[in-house]
Amino acid sequence: MPRGPRQLTITFGSPSLTHYGGAYLLHRFLSRLRLRKLLTQAARFAQRNNRYSVGEMLLALLYPMILGLERIETTQLLRQNGVFQYLTGLPSYPEASTLRRFLLRLTPRALPKVRALHDRLLHRMTTHPKPPFRLIFDVDSTVLVVYGQQEQARIGYNPIKRGRPSYHPLLCFEGQTKDFWHGELRSGDAHTASGTLDLLAACWKKIPVGVRSVIVRADKGFFDHTLVEWLESRKTGFVIVARLTQPIKRKLAHLRYVTPSRGVEVAEFRYQPTRWPHPYRFVVIRRPQPEEPTAQLTLFKLGRYHYQVLVTNLALRPLNLWRVYNDRAGVELLIRQLETFSGSCQAIFLERCRSCCRAMVARWYDSSYGIWRSHRTKMIFSHFAPNARSAWRWE
Numbered sequence: 001m002p003r004g005p006r007q008l009t010i011t012f013g014s015p016s017l018t019h020y021g022g023a024y025l026l027h028r029f030l031s032r033l034r035l036r037k038l039l040t041q042a043a044r045f046a047q048r049n050n051r052y053s054v055g056e057m058l059l060a061l062l063y064p065m066i067l068g069l070e071r072i073e074t075t076q077l078l079r080q081n082g083v084f085q086y087l088t089g090l091p092s093y094p095e096a097s098t099l100r101r102f103l104l105r106l107t108p109r110a111l112p113k114v115r116a117l118h119d120r121l122l123h124r125m126t127t128h129p130k131p132p133f134r135l136i137f138d139v140d141s142t143v144l145v146v147y148g149q150q151e152q153a154r155i156g157y158n159p160i161k162r163g164r165p166s167y168h169p170l171l172c173f174e175g176q177t178k179d180f181w182h183g184e185l186r187s188g189d190a191h192t193a194s195g196t197l198d199l200l201a202a203c204w205k206k207i208p209v210g211v212r213s214v215i216v217r218a219d220k221g222f223f224d225h226t227l228v229e230w231l232e233s234r235k236t237g238f239v240i241v242a243r244l245t246q247p248i249k250r251k252l253a254h255l256r257y258v259t260p261s262r263g264v265e266v267a268e269f270r271y272q273p274t275r276w277p278h279p280y281r282f283v284v285i286r287r288p289q290p291e292e293p294t295a296q297l298t299l300f301k302l303g304r305y306h307y308q309v310l311v312t313n314l315a316l317r318p319l320n321l322w323r324v325y326n327d328r329a330g331v332e333l334l335i336r337q338l339e340t341f342s343g344s345c346q347a348i349f350l351e352r353c354r355s356c357c358r359a360m361v362a363r364w365y366d367s368s369y370g371i372w373r374s375h376r377t378k379m380i381f382s383h384f385a386p387n388a389r390s391a392w393r394w395e
Contacts, residue, residue, distance in 0.1 A: 020067055020078070024087040031089075033121065035059070042117040043110040052094055057102050058114075060094055072096040119206055122179065131210030136175030137203055138331045139218045141168055141192050156189035168192075170199050173334055175217060175327065180334075181206065192221030197230050204234070213237065215314070217328045223311070225276045232313070239325050242282060242309040245273070252307055257286055265305075266318035283310045283318045 030036070040055035052060070064075050078084055079093040094102075126132065144167040145160050146153045153165035160166075166188035172181045182203045184195055200216070207214065215237040218227075223243040231238045242248060248271065255267035265286040272279040285308040310325055 020081060020084045021087065023063065023067065023084060026066065027088045030059070035121075036089075038117055038121075039114075042113045043106065045106070045109055047105075052091070052098075054106075056090060057094065057099070057106075059088070060090065061099060061103070063088065072099065075099070122181070122206060123208055126174075126177070126179070127208045127210075131208045132176070133211070134176075134213045134215065135207060135211050136215045136217065137181065137200070138173045138175045138328050139171070139196065139199070139216060139222060140173075140331050140335060141170050141221065142335045143168060143188070152187050154187040154189040156187070157192075158188065170195055171335065172199055172203050173331055175215075175331075178330065178334055193224050193227065196222060196224075196227055200230070215239070215324075217325055225273065228280070228311075229277060237312075237314045239310055239312040239314060239321060241325075242311045244307075244309060247271070247273075248282070248309060252284060252286075252309075255284060257284075260317070260319040263287060264319065264322075266322070268318055280311050281313065283312060283321055284308070285310070285318070285322050 036053075036055035036059060038055070039058045040053050043054050043058065045054070047054070060078075064078065067078075069075055069077070073096065075093070075096060079095065081093075085091070085093060143158055143160060145158065145164050146166060147164070150165065153167060155163060155165055156168060158164055158166050168186045168188050168190045169183055170186060170190075171183045173179065174181050182199060184199055184202075186195060204214075213236075214234075216231055217238070218240045220241040220243045223240055228238065228240070251269055251271070255269060257265040257267045259265050267284045267286070269282050269284070270279040271282050286305045289304050289306060308322075310321060312321060314321060314324075316324065
């Protein structure tokens, strides 16, 4: 079995270089993980065609997602690119019909195994060189528009293409490393917070030994008493954007605000929303109206000010709490990157496939995105900023 070049000189500027020469760095990272062997062992099953191993076929599905090839026909470029095959150690590249048939044969038996392998790799990368003291889970959802008659696609909230069927995935990222932690594929008519407890329960199972505290950050779509009660039962910190009901709005104009930083005023109060078990701490951020913040941060406008309200059980000063939550803004970029993988994945593999195949592909683009993120953070970032750490003031 070819394993790729052992000694290779990397140069830049030659007009004869392949477009996919950068895949060699990814190949080195995957080789260090021994991913091909792990995939072959995890998803082993009998095949009629033994030209490609299971690991090679799964890598052949992974590479076009990472390289941004959005249609199965365009994978023909990799089939004709001998340099790419040499750099990645693939004996050759399979035809599009071979990939489709392999995926349909693989899904009924391999989905739990691929999920378990993904979780093992995530645990291995999270605990290296040592387990983190604290984990921060950023929970969010997104909309994936589909065209055609895809299974389980429904018409729901869709700001991109109103009236079109879509999926509404629920996602969780680790806020410090930005690694993808867990996700669930839902139909487009699912409510934002639907299935959140199941998602977090799956996330909790992946927490490595040695982690002492967990913090959950979420936007107003997850402002719900059942979620807050679930987090409190596990002694978990949380900071969630509050949905501005009329009782909360009436309080905003009568609070005593202080100015801890130029252009920012803060206040706080305790309030027990309907059906919530007891009063909670609400922190209010008020800023002058001329500033034009993003839609994520503009939740209510009253008079000359913009207001944002956070509910939390963290004992942080209001300004520091606001900064901790604002660090979650990076999740929008992560979701956009993940949608790039899912978009390629849908275009290539989700054309009227069976439900099990759809679930397999959803898990595989989650895994490929996690591998790509880990490749960036563990292999590249460590060379330029090995001692970088988050600089929040927890006081």
